[in-house]
Amino acid sequence: MFSTVLVANRGEIAVRVIRTLRELGIRSVAVFSDADADARHVREADTAVRIGPAAAAESYLSVERLLDAAKRTGAEAVHPGYGFLAENAAFAQACTDAGLAFIGPPASAISLMGDKIRAKETVKAAGVPVVPGSSGSGLTDAELVAAASEIGMPVLLKPSAGGGGKGMRLVRDEAVLAEEIAAARREARSSFGDDTLLVERWVDRPRHIEIQVLADAHGNVVHLGERECSLQRRHQKVIEEAPSVLLDEKTRAAMGAAAVDAARSCGYVGAGTVEFIVPGGDPSSYYFMEMNTRLQVEHPVTELITGLDLVELQLRVASGEALPVTQDDIRLTGHAIEARVCAEDPARGFLPSGGTVLALSEPSGGAVRTDSGLTAGVPVGSTYDPMLSKVIVHGPDRATALRLLRGALADTVILGVQTNAGFLRRLLAHPDVVSGDLDTGLVERDLSGLLPDGVPLEVYATAALLAQGPRALPGPAPLTPARPGGWVDPFGAANGWRLGGTPAWTFHHFRLPGQEPVEVRTRPLGGDTEVLVSDPAGADSASPAIEARGPGQGPGTPARGRIVSRTSDTVTIELDGVTHRFSHATSPEGTWLGRDGDSWHVQLHDAVAANLSGAGRGGAETLAAPMPGTVTVVKVAVGDKVTAGQSLLVVEAMKMEHVISAPHAGTVTELDVSPGTTVAMDQVLAVVTPDEEESA
Template sequence: MFDTVLVANRGEIAVRVIRTLRALGVRSVAVFSDADADARHVREADTAVRIGPAPASESYLSIEALLEAAARTGARAVHPGYGFLAENAAFARACAEAGLVFIGPSAEAISLMGDKIRAKETVKAAGVPVVPGSSGSGLTDAELIAAAREIGVPVLLKPSAGGGGKGMRLVRDAGVLADEIAAARREARASFGDDTLLVERWVDRPRHIEIQVLADGHGNVVHLGERECSLQRRHQKIIEEAPSVLLDEATRAAMGEAAVQAARSCGYRGAGTVEFIVPGGDPSSYYFMEMNTRLQVEHPVTELVTGLDLVEWQLRVAAGEHLPYEQDDITLTGHAVEARICAEDPARGFLPSGGTVLALHEPQGDGVRTDSGLTEGTEVGSLYDPMLSKVIAYGPDRPTALRRLRAALAETVTLGVQTNAGFLRRLLAHPAVVAGDLDTGLVEREADGLVPDGVPEEVYEAAAAVRLAELAPADEGWRDPFSVPSGWRLGGTPKPVGFSLRVLDPVEYTPRGTHTVTADRVAVTLDGVRHTFHRAADWVGRDGDAWHVRDHDPVAAALTGSAHAGADSLTAPMPGTVTVVKVAVGDEVVAGQSLLVVEAMKMEHVISAPHAGTVSELDVTPGTTVAMDQVLAVITPAEEETA
């Protein structure tokens, strides 16, 4: 076993890897950018090395900086986690050339399976069924359009070098293929440095099922069963579970053997995942999609049902050990479900969020595990992936695991940063999810019904209660009646104290219930019902949901242009960076025309014209960093110009 391992990643996966290194008695080395100098993975490692400024391209994606950090600390091996350079053949090759063991497959296997076009051809030759689609690499836009028309819409555009849903576009209208190809190329280039695309047939109401494989360097390959990953939003997995309720033992064995053959076809070593698309009505008809040549975000559910530590076996295989298991030795016991906690705001269309973690509670124990990179005080910015943590529940059966996970999500508190925890809790209670009747489009179809309609009154009541408590004098002696926020007036009827507040839209709210306020809780009783919230600064939260209740000053909002500055103004829907500007001052535009693109947390958001008119103001250029609700441009309506 290695004596020192460098973890070339950040956040929850770095903390997760460090935990296993500590259990094995292996010294851990963390790396960090300037943005992560006080991050949890830095605190928990045995030692840590600064590798550059905040942008990932100058730190976590810098092969030179990572190799230098390994040399400075005497590391013998590098664990890449997932994301960043985990599936980068050049990084694996550079590690080998520097005398370091890359804890993962060979550079050749990464290169082969990282190219989705070559990967499909390779596994097809090994007898693994593949999704019908385009053939050949480096297709032009015209060739992609021709292939899509030949296959017939709907089709899926996919970056050849990509993963994690980034750059993927589902196209149901052949007329928008050119625009969707351009957008997919742009996102693929930004995410992977390669804008090569392929096109595949879209299977309606499909299920996404993947097989975990484990291979050593001596020719032994086993699979560890499947994970159901059909609950997705924007092609990103948000809930995963093991095993899948769809598969019977015969189908599980057949898909497992196909995954093993796919791994053998590229000489795979280490932990990897073979992903299949499965028609929900015919699970025996499954198609290879891709192979992820790394540890997966959802690996904990496999660990819980098999009893194996996958990070430990990554390390042992990389150190040259033989797998001590035959396929018959692998058994699946019980059921596990994982929920990904992301920095995003369901009430604002799941746009990325950010901020400082002011209060944090992450459940553990009693069949519940949380993998996290957070601490109180963590700054969540727009530079890195939005996933903050994962909550995983285990039980002897699926209903128990689901119930435990819903309860754990209700316990989860992350005030200061908006997350999807409450949304995921409601999703797990959806009748189709409870019944196991899943497909990859379910979340998109049901999302609106899983987001609360407006802000509950008790949220404003709780925020007002906190403000009343802060205004009240601390002493218990005589009080000047004018200093007490009671609405008392000399010789008159008390006037209720009201507040101008805003969560989404400004409201004037006068509290009417009874309240109990402590340092970290506020309880309010309205109409005989008691509601208890966690609180921190201007945030209140319960059952996984959180609300940032700000004081609303209409004058200040008008001066800063931050209060939804009018129908003619285009504002930033999230904190991020402007990457594309398609217009200039004086340009005439039509309603719905794409004008700007804002990127945050590896997600693009297109800003379109709200109506026809002329660009009268343009306050940003490509590369401009913007805050949420910042005015980007103003479109003067056409009717005003001719009035």
């Protein structure tokens, strides 16, 4: 076994690999970019080496710098994690050439299975059924269009060199095929350095089921059962579970055997995953999609139902040992489910978010496991993948596991960064998810029902009570010197006191990302405080969502509340006789609240400041960045005439592209960015003034 292993990755997977290395008594070496200098994986490793600036191309994707770090620290092996160079054949070969053990398959297997076109041809020859699609590599745009026409709409565009849903495009309308091909090529080039595409038939209401395989250098290959990965957004998984409720023992054995055949066909060694697309109405008709030549994000659910440590097995195989288990030894016990907690906003189309982790509480112990790369005080930027952590549970049956995971997500608090934790809880309670009637389109199809109706009144009320700080009783302040030769006006006390009248309201303004500011008024009332939440338009009545959630709150009726207790990370308030307890943190930027797995980023907002995401420049429409990121494409210039829906710019963040389109026909009268510009969320990118006839 190795004595020192370099982990060529970051975030939660680096932390997870380091954990097994520590348990085996192996010295761990972390690498980090300037953006990750204070990251958790850096703190937990035995040794850490800086490998470059924040840009992945100059750090985590630099083969030369990674090999140099291995040499400087005396590492004998490299674990690539997943993402970055994990499925890069050139990196695997470079490690071997440098005398390092690559903890993964040989470069030849990575190269073969990393090319989806060659992979399909190889496994097809081994008798594994494949999805109908284009054939041949290096197809031009015109050839892809022709192949799509032959297959018939809808089709799926896929990067040949990548995985994880990056660059994948579902196209139902042939008229937009050319534009979608161009966008898919850009994303593929950005994510994998290779813009080769293939096109496949799209199977409506499919299920995504994958088989975990293990192979050693002695010719032994086993599978560890399947994982159901059908709950996805943007072709990327959000919930995974094992085993699948769709498969019976006969189908499970057949798919497992097909996965083993696929692994043997490419001379595979190590841990890998064979992915299948399965028609929900006919599970026996499964098709090979691709093979991921690395550890998968969702590997913990397999670990929990088999009792095996896949990272340990990777290490043993890479050191030359034979697999310690045979197929007959594999037993699947209970049910495990994993939820991916990501820095993203489901209400805004799952666009990436960012910020600094102000407070953090993650569940663990017993039936709950959290794999995380987070620490409080560390910023989450737009440079890398949005996944922050994974919450995994194991129960005796699926119903128990679902309940445990919903509870674990409720105990997950990541404040300061918008996450999908609340969305995941609602998804796990969806009737089709509870019944096991899944498919890869469920999230997009039912998204509106999975989003919160609104922000409860008690959230804004608590924010206002915290924002007002310690409150003196109403009345004039004592006459005290402010500075030598000057005095404080006793009637200048900001506590709402009025001479001979009802105390005045103090106004607070809060704004959630991407929404209009909400006004909250407070005023003293005996030993309590009256709180009145207005709707985003500023009216003196609660919005329908707030009214529905606020006990006893009719339009224009203040609530009566007070802070009951407060610690460094929690606050308890009483509002109209109902007690609410929040996890919270405060910062110079404002007050941040989280409750029951949902994170509401309620921050102090200047009511006078312009709302950058809406109209307001003399009838013109300001186009704002929907997420923090980098402008990669600018298709227009000031003075250009544009049509409604025309693509104007492309913003990329965390390997995700978002196209900014013209809201109406008009003229570009302002353009504040160029390719390469880094932008903040809601930053103005351009202004489109409508045509006269349009505005009239």
